[in-house]
Amino acid sequence: MNFSQHRRGIVRAIAVVMSLALPLVIAISSADARIGGGGSSGSRGTRTFSAPPSTTTAPGTAQPFNRTFAQPGSPGAPAATGGFFNRPGMGMLGGLAAGFLGAGLLGMLFGGGMFSGLGGLSSILGLMLQIGLIIIVVRLAMSWWQRRHAPASAYAGPAPGAAASPGAQPSFRSGMGFGLGSGSAPLEILPADYEAFELLLGEIQAAWSNEDIAKLHTLATPEMVSYFSKDLEENKARNQVNKVSGTKLLQGDLAEAWREGDTDFASVAMRFSLVDQTLDRTSGRLVAGSEQPTEVTEVWTFLRARGGNWELSAIQQTS
Template sequence: MRFSQRMRASIKALAIVLSVAMPVALIVSAADARVGGGSSSGSRGSRTFSAPPSTSTAPNAARPFERSATQPSNPGLGAPAAAGAASRGGFFNRPGLLGGLAAGFLGAGLFGMLFGGSLFGGLGGLSSIIGLILQIGLVVIVARLAWSWWQRRNASQNAYAGGPAGGPAHYEAAPQPQQPDQIKGFGFGLGSGSAPPKIGPDDYEAFERLLSDIQAAWTKQDVTALRRLTTDEMASYFTDDLAENARKNVVNEVTNVKLLQGDLAEAWRDGDTEYASVAMRFSLIDKTTDKATGRVVDNSDQPIEVTEVWTFLRDRGAGWILSAIQQV
């Protein structure tokens, strides 16, 4: 009788955990199919290993690059990226389900050892397995709470110097003081103060146009257009991602791209090359379908909102092209 009551209590607790954990997992996976795969990729010239200043559009810290062809010129420049890579390394630090399972098995083993069993002695019965699943669910919840706290802490402390402090901005927020180079209707402004080169309305229109054109070329799998609109490095990443989709026999379509808010994080020159890092919040429909059946396998026809920092470059006498995408 006592075992039956414990079983019912465990199953009820498991249902509660799954009801919380599953929507979180779906939200995370829904952001990983679009252009760039939801990762930080590319190069920012001499500032590849320094963080772009935060802005009202992206008040939280931008993630270091997970894919970049730029190598640090000295150990000091590479320290932040190396530290980030080290923190993600190791089997138990892997993101997603694999890391959660590893942590859960370790927790179950240690629990068993504390109570006189072997490392895997806690997995002997059905109740122990349910207990293991509950532990995994608790690890997920605790990790999510810790991550939310960390994001709030970054926002409040303005982790990257040079940008305005405060919480995440919304398109409907109270109007900010008008900047000389602000684009009417789209909220583009100078997020971290004026910096050479001068970025004007024509440049902002070019950034918005690239946002849409690159997404359209990705959807059409037009590698030639992607190479024209991006650096060779970014084009190579996009080509590899398209090849991976082809291997999986799926097609990712990104449509209805609409810029909601954006502002300039910083602009600078490296020799004859000009750079501009721009925080952009935009909506889009991100849907992945099976190539053979047309069945939707990831995301849906419902629009989602995304905030990313895009870095553009242009050589003397040439137009802007995409050089990097960073998640925030």
């Protein structure tokens, strides 16, 4: 009887852990396909650690970077204390999470924890469950905290229904699918710039699909090319290739534009469709993705040296 109860307890513990882990695995596998790995990568100059303003195209919050060369101590960035749970603004929550994790470790070492009555194996499973719950809670809390404290830009366009300021250039939608915002931004973005952004969207997707690193070097910053190269190498190690086709901009608008020294920056929210397929490199068999177009909304940041061409500097997912 005791053995049967013990076995059922272990099965229940495994089921709980798998139910928590499976959605994360599915989300990661589906997000890893397209260019940038479905994450937030790159740098936005001194604004790397501040979220770009929301727009009509991307009304949510742009996710913070999980891959960046920028340092948190740089001008305009909040100081970070380091460590997994010590994200900016997460001191109290980080301490609680670390405390729970420490308690879980002690529970495993001394036979306690959430499943203390089931023996050593179930103690480990209990620890895994606790860690999974902690990660989920911390991520939800971080997302809430970032939305609550996302800095408002003085140059963001007026909210829907708000009256336009006197003398402001009325918004209009260009032939490229971009909505050109008010003329009050410190750096004026012209129709030719939006045309360049749309062209870069298509060319970068095509170069990624063709695994053309040399071409990517002409379209993106060295930082972004380093991430793309790493992702392409990982695809090759899995004997897979990610093919993207039919990229079409559906809607886009400017989040913010600014100048730092001799460098211009523009963060643009873009909603576009594309056919995203991951294929087995040998057989051509579809591994992930679909033959049907899917829609993606991301914030792309471009930079250019004074008088130079625009290059992709960052990609951020939206929530």
